[in-house]
Amino acid sequence: MEKNYLQHFLYPSSLFVSREPYVIKTILGSCVAVCLWDKKLKFGGVNHYMLPNWNGNDLASPKYGNIAIDKLLERMLGLGSNIKDIQAKIFGGGELLERGTGNSTLIGERNIRVARLMLEERNIQIIASSTGGRRGRKILFFSDTGEVRHKFLEKKVY
């Protein structure tokens, strides 16, 4: 069934939304992907961010959760979505690095927290999630049905 879909591989720091049926693939370590899906118009999109909050110095890119989530939502609304019809699924945010290496740890957890906070603030329901843990993930997002296929990676990604 995958054959009928256009494909998009989602790189870190990018996002993708389409009204055409796409299967969007990505690989997550401590990064988080938020999948938004419009249950009425039956389309959706995904982002893939690496760090929770923008540091104010780099380009304001979707490398950062607070920017990536707003941009994704903006894009959905731009394509005709009503915010009431949007549902969210969150994936990723594993801790792949060994603990105890300074305060750089817990990136995964902070990434997840940004997603939960921002979605709650905007009254977007999180209907499914698979976050945390110590392993990386591969996900496939079907933009027309909102279905996500999910698999843990055996070996560490980074």
Place this chain on the structure above:
Amino acid sequence: MGNLTDRQLLKELKLRLEEKKKVEVEFTELSKDFQGVTKKLKESEALKSHFISNITNEIVNPFTSILGLSKAILSVEKNDWKKVVSMVALIHSEAFNLDYQLRNIFVAAKVEAGEIAPNITKVNIRSLVQTVIDSFSIISRKMGVEFDIQFNIDHGFGKNFYFKTDSEKLKLILSNLINNALKYSYKDSKVIVKVWLDDDELCASVQDFGTGISEKNQKIIFERFKRLDSGINSINRGHGLGLSITKSLLDVLGGNIEIDSQKGEGSTFTVSMPEAQNIVDGFSGDGNDIFFDDEDEIF
């Protein structure tokens, strides 16, 4: 219920108090985070309006020159070729600058929109470096700056060395570094461009003998829209995006950038990047394989 002993009551109250404290701590943390973000947004807003005035110069000035010069050419006596040639050279350098700056701005817009992705091909590094340097030849000649190219990779196919990477992004990275080196060089000096391999990583450095960057300023030059007003040759040129863009592009390629500079003695910028892989952990380069099976969890 209702039959709590004093001790139980005390314990319960203590527990609740502790919980409340925990929530409070978390709350202060969050509000600190929030204040930080707000402050940064405000700063960035201010910088952005700065940027707009910079960019206006960057686009409007070359256009004005191009329009003026081409009009002048139209009214030149037909047999006065020398005059025409020099004006065409000026038009070319203005147009080059315009084209190059617009490329930067579009890339920045793409990065910020989350639409940047590596486009990997086998790239002839020697010819790419040469092309980039050649494109600055008119400007460097005008400034009397000479390029010293040190290509220190021997192996490969004949004299050519191929490396899997994104050629357009690499071009822009090098262009930005070379443009900066020229901008901060003194007249009649040189710019050294070195290329070499280090543990399979492609490295390139661009060294100038210009103003140099103080240690304090080395930390802020990567911030977007920030410009140090110490350019000798072009006091108010540039939009302050060059290095932020360079850094974002290197992010896409998995690379790094380092500065080595001392005030008054010039600067060396060194970039390094790994060769791109065809296979990203289970995805083939074109992403056309089906690797999911019945064991998938479905959400």
